[in-house]
Amino acid sequence: GAVVSQHPSWVICKSGTSVKIECRSLDFQATTMFWYRQFPKQSLMLMATSNEGSKATYEQGVEKDKFLINHASLTLSTLTVTSAHPEDSSFYICSAGRRTDPSEQYFGPGTRLTVT
């Protein structure tokens, strides 16, 4: 149990376009999902906390208008990178916690975004 999926696993887009990444908890309900960004050989940096049915909470320095987060159900959160630029190229990872034990976070496999 506790499987989190992400789609797509990798995506290439042109500069100026938008791309949507989905994060799904497959076998449990997640009140909260988290979005991270990871640059090569670096740690995971928390971007935002996604709460089902309410607005996301963004970390300092993360542009909310650029990284749109929607958490429409207890099993799905989406991250849309708007007007993507090459510097947005990164590995994006989501995590989700069970409603019954929010302390444990289960991570998705990640999405590799390349902006050309």
Next chain:
Amino acid sequence: GENVEQHPSTLSVQEGDSAVIKCTYSDSASNYFPWYKQELGKGPQLIIDIRSNVGEKKDQRIAVTLNKTAKHFSLHITETQPEDSAVYFCAASKIRTSYDKVIFGPGTSLSVIP
């Protein structure tokens, strides 16, 4: 906010030897400390965790110790195998609500030499 430091940044050991990774945290209110293993191109996987009411926890070849007074916690891997080679992250969090952020350390790249 919470800050997690981790040492060493890289670690090479011979197969069969032990590996130790150490972390410190800054927020005394943190009470949950997970460790993650990340293989290249994949998401992190939880390998072991410890809560503040416990000083040590072991799972087969992996053990974690916690010193709340000193705000230190460590990962110990015994009898290392080549498949243990990966990047390991320590992290800290507060168990209170369903909105607990996990703050990661910078990571340790472990290489197990056959």
